[in-house]
Amino acid sequence: MIDLSWEEHHTLPDGTEVLLRLLCPTDADALRVGFQRLSPESRYRRFLSVLPALSDEMVRYLTETDGECHVAIVAGIVSPDLKSEEGIAVARYIRLPDEPDVAEAAVTVIDDFQGKGLGKLLLTTLVRLASGEGIRMFRAEVLPSNTAVQKLLASVGAIERERTQESVTYDIPIPQGEGSHEHRWQALFDLLKHAAASLTLVFRHEWSSRQGSEQAPP
Numbered sequence: 172m173i174d175l176s177w178e179e180h181h182t183l184p185d186g187t188e189v190l191l192r193l194l195c196p197t198d199a200d201a202l203r204v205g206f207q208r209l210s211p212e213s214r215y216r217r218f219l220s221v222l223p224a225l226s227d228e229m230v231r232y233l234t235e236t237d238g239e240c241h242v243a244i245v246a247g248i249v250s251p252d253l254k255s256e257e258g259i260a261v262a263r264y265i266r267l268p269d270e271p272d273v274a275e276a277a278v279t280v281i282d283d284f285q286g287k288g289l290g291k292l293l294l295t296t297l298v299r300l301a302s303g304e305g306i307r308m309f310r311a312e313v314l315p316s317n318t319a320v321q322k323l324l325a326s327v328g329a330i331e332r333e334r335t336q337e338s339v340t341y342d343i344p345i346p347q348g349e350g351s352h353e354h355r356w357q358a359l360f361d362l363l364k365h366a367a368a369s370l371t372l373v374f375r376h377e378w379s380s381r382q383g384s385e386q387a388p389p
Contacts, residue, residue: 172238172239172304173193173238173239173300173303173304174238175193175195175238177192177238178191178193179191179192179296181292183289184287184288185288187248187287188249189246189247189259189289189292190246190247190248190249190256191244191245191292191293191296192244192245193236193238193242193243193244193245194234194236194243194244194245194261194263195234195236196231196234196235197234198234198258199230199231201245201256202230202234202258202261203225204258205258205259205261205281206224206225208281208282208283209281209282210282236263239266239304240265240268241263241266242263242264242300242301242304243261243262243263244261244263244296244297244300245260245261246258246259246261246262246280246289246292246293247259259280259283259284259289260280260281260284260290260293261278261279261293262276262277262278262279262293262294262296262297263276263277263297264277264301264306264309266304266306267310272305272306272307272308273308273310274301274306274308274309275309275310276297276301276309276310276311278290278293278294280293298345302345306345307344307345308342308343308344308345309342309343309345310332310340310341311340311341311343312338312339312341313338313339313341314338314339315334315336315337315338315339324341324343327343327344328343328344329341329342329343329344330342330343
């Protein structure tokens with residue numbers, strides 16, 4: 172289990188100082204604000220739909236993490252007086268209950284900070300933490316029409332598990348060493364950046380189980 176007080180300080184290539192820490196329930200309002208800063212394209216890539224807003228139930232699900240089966244890292248810029256923090260990205264994995272060495276994964280960076288190396292930093296950190304917790308595979312769901320992602324999947328040795336008209340599900344082995352697998356790290360980051368991981372589907376499944384319905388919350 173990851174210590175809930177875990178945090179790291181990093182400097183992006185452009186000199187931006189960022190704080191990485193675990194997301195917690197008190198970040199609910201900041202998560203809503205960050206979601207509104209995502210472009211429609213970024214929302215679609217992340218959630219497989221253009222959501223107008225996050226529901227209260229979804230916000231609770233996304234922020235009530237346990238550091239073991241559900242891990243979420245938030246990247247923030249801390250003000251010079253250390254009194255406030257601006258959240259700019261989130262990376263997370265959710266361990267599958269029936270396959271403890273497999274996890275759903277997603278990386279989301281607000282549009283203003285895309286292309287600055289933040290996504291790759293979050294991914295490498297997420298993989299490092301997941302590997303330390305016994306995760307061997309990330310499972311992701313992509314659109315069948317996304318041929319660019321199909322090529323990226325081949326470069327990281329992904330295994331196709333299921334194909335439907337709506338989506339294709341893959342298992343992606345996570346690199347075990349950052350230095351010796353640089354090309355795979357980059358391809359894995361590109362994959363998670365351009366393909367929506369099925370976190371929303373995990374949420375829908377758990378919600379349906381609680382409500383006894385196949386309908387997701389609004």
